[in-house]
Amino acid sequence: MCGIVGYIGNREAYPILINGLYRLEYRGYDSAGIAVLNDNIQIHKCKGKVSDLEKHIANNKIIGNIGIAHTRWATHGEPNDVNAHPHYSESRELAIIHNGIIENYLTLKEELIKRGHEFRSATDTEVLMNLIEDIQKNEQVELVEAVRIALSQVIGAYAIVVLSKDNPNMLVAARKGSPLVIGIGKDEFFLASDATPIVEYTQNVVYLNDEELAVVQLGEELKIKTIKNKDKIPYVQKLQLSLSALEKGGYDHFMLKEIFEQPRSIRDSFRGRLNARKGDVQLGGIIDYEQKLINAKRIIIVACGTSWHAALVGEYLIEDLARIPVEVEYASEFRYRKPVIYEDDVVIAVSQSGETADTLAAIELAKSRGATILGICNVVGSSIARMTDAGSYTHAGPEIGVASTKAFTAQVTVLILLALRLAKIKGTISTSRFYTLITALESIPKKVENTLKVNDQVKSIAEKFMDVRNFLYLGRGYNFPVALEGALKLKEISYIHAEGYPAAEMKHGPIALIDDEMPVVFIATKKGTYEKVLSNIQEVKARKGKIIAIVTKGDTTVKEVADFTIEIPATEELLVPLLATIPLQLLSYHIAVMRDCNVDQPRNLAKSVTVE
């Protein structure tokens, strides 16, 4: 979603800002813009990509040591040049960039219009800009105070940075519900919506908290205060991010790089937490909450999209191994459907970005009802990681491709560890079964490596199906969430309509879709409901559907019926999602590349969905 970059220091701001915008491209956006101060504030902005902005600027020399830049994902007003950020104030003495949504912008706008203000764009952001200027002029206050007063009138979410002609050595930033990081260099500051534009300049960062306002001023220390005007001491942290993690490393796309990183990312997710020799599993971050978890009336897992699919695997795992009732909820539904939440419920939020607005709101709701809140997040220092009582990071490393791949398998890995740990302390698993499972989990990275060898085979299958209009994905048990995830991956990056279903549900409706043009992907691995899935495969075959089956290595039965089979190594049934997902990620990837789609930045999608 929208991206923010700001710079103030002794270097030329323009290259730092443009470079920062390129780093934030992965978040998804539809227009981009930049403002640099040099006597006057110069704004350049346009619909399209950052490269379009560079072309747009080409003949202009942009000089100045202070500036702000933005990638916009349209909410209020269509994606066009005028609605792109930054926005000038009416006098052009101020400029603003903004992520989030000002919910009461219409009321504020009407009041400003009554006071004679005029607006150029359809955005909520311009309303906030003019409100700040209006307060500054009418209440005769300094910029920082005007920003603070304006934000205290605002309902909604924001991360903003304000540039001012009259304060050429200062940027004012603030956040509520939308992330903002400040990088502290030597005599310079960097601002961004995540650390990716900052990491190449400094490792020292401060994550702004909700309702905090930051003043970065040349020659001065960073100052932070709350919107209620209480001074805060900045908490400086060291970034744990390497530049190489943000580059493609020889792969054509981030998505492919991230698919191939999974042996490493899964291992990193259990490293130091699993010890097969000692027969132990620990999740340090939640150790103090283990008793609460095993005594919980139920566990509610809230998440969105791919993370919701991982959560569903988590439900199967925790109920299967630890015998604790689990409900999995779409965060967006949970927050609005008046759910029953007890004080002894434990709510677990699963999120790659840790910034998903709906998941954040679901946590807030559960928190207000007294439930214990845990998080499983990938992005260190993210809002969800900070808002929860405790949690475990997934350690997948930065995920730049918008379609989640390694984050999913890392989330499933952490949920496996959690289920095993709870089962062990609750005594619902035998020692030998526990040992078998942790040994099997330890061997998963090697098996993922072997699974990735199907890449060329999957690519040739992709060639056969690249032009179809629909796909069906079917699986049962642990493979049902895998089917859902396979379908989501295909539709979001290739724009082919795809549906995931529990295989047995097929005959209650989707079977009507089957004809000789319909590809049906079955996850038909051994054990569990294998025999039942075989029957479902026969039902599709009888109706001439085209069958692509993910099978356990050495399976000959499905091979006789399916049009294409893709083998994955044998493993414990509850670990199969970690392997079976991989050929499906590759299938979507190759189909999308063959259809000339923008794999890393699919249309209309954003990496972290910071609006509801």
Ligand code: F6R
């Ligand atoms: C799909 C995808 C999205 C996210 C969803 C939740 O590939 O990436 O469906 O899974 O937007 O995002 P997080 O996990 O950041 O909360």
